[in-house]
Structures are given as structure tokens and as C-alpha cells.
Amino acid sequence: MTTPASIDATDARILAALDEDPTATALALSRSLGLARNTVHARLRRLEGGGALGPVSRRARPSALGYPLVAFIEIAISQGTLREAYGALADIPEIVEMHATTGAADLLAKVVARDTADLHRITTMLLEIEGVQRTSTAVSLEEVVPPRMAPLLARRVEG
Secondary structure, three states: OOOHHHOOHHHHHHHHHHHHOOOOOHHHHHHHHOOOHHHHHHHHHHHHHOOOOOOHHHHOOHHHHOOOEEEEEEEEEOOOOHHHHHHHHHOOOOEEEEEEOOOOOOEEEEEEEOOHHHHHHHHHHHHOOOOEEEEEEEEOOOOOOOOOOHHHHHHHHHO
16 A cells, blocks of 8 residues: 555645546646656556556546435444454445544445435445444535545645
């Protein structure tokens, strides 16, 4: 995994340019940034290999795929069944993101659904997983700040 200390200002400039134009080629990036194409290509390869660049599939919007409803589900899991539950939860396609957390629940899952009936189906499915003790669901009414990296990349570029 690439660490923050290993991403320098040049890497951040490359990532910021990709954030602005995700389809930019290494050649286009090298021209717009004033860097050698081989430098851009090598850095992109290192950033991808180190985990600093996520998969392109994250660009697809769930609503465009027929999943306009977004919910956040806190999931409490009985101790001793965490790994098995993690695996079963990861197999549910509607869980688009999941984090182990502190607090009242063990996990926080970002879930997409077609509508409230579909969300009910998904939450019922979660409760059927061995080890899942309880869930608590909050439906997103509006995405106020979309996922973004530009402000953090700009801060890294500035040093």
C-alpha cells in the first residue's frame, strides 16, 4: 500500500490531473504537466501497484444502474463470527462499501437499493447471515458532498 509519505507533490499533481480527467493518457498527462511520458507512466504504475489509485469501476453511479436509493447500515456482529460474516456480507452486490468501526456497531455498510422494498429485502438478507445480531438503517436523503479527493490532492501539491 502506498503511504502518504511516499506520495510527493509530483504524484499529487498526476493524481489531481487524473481526478480532473480520468480518461487522460500518460502522454496527455505528461504534456499537460510538463513531465516526461516515461516519468508519468512509471509513477502511475507505482501508484496503481501501491494502492493509491482505486479501480475505475468506482466512477459508475449506482442510480445509473437502477439503484437510486442509498442507505447506511450499522451492523452488529457476534464475536467469533467476524471473518465469516465479513465474507458473507462482501458477497452481497448491493453493499458498495463497508468499514469496520468503533462504537455500538461493528460495521458500517453503504448500501444501494432500487427502492424501499428492495432495501427491506437487503436488510432482511443481512439479518439472515450467521453472526449478524442486529442492524440499524439510515436512508440518505441527498448526497451533500460527493466522494472527492481534489481538495486533499491540492493540499499535497502545495506541500
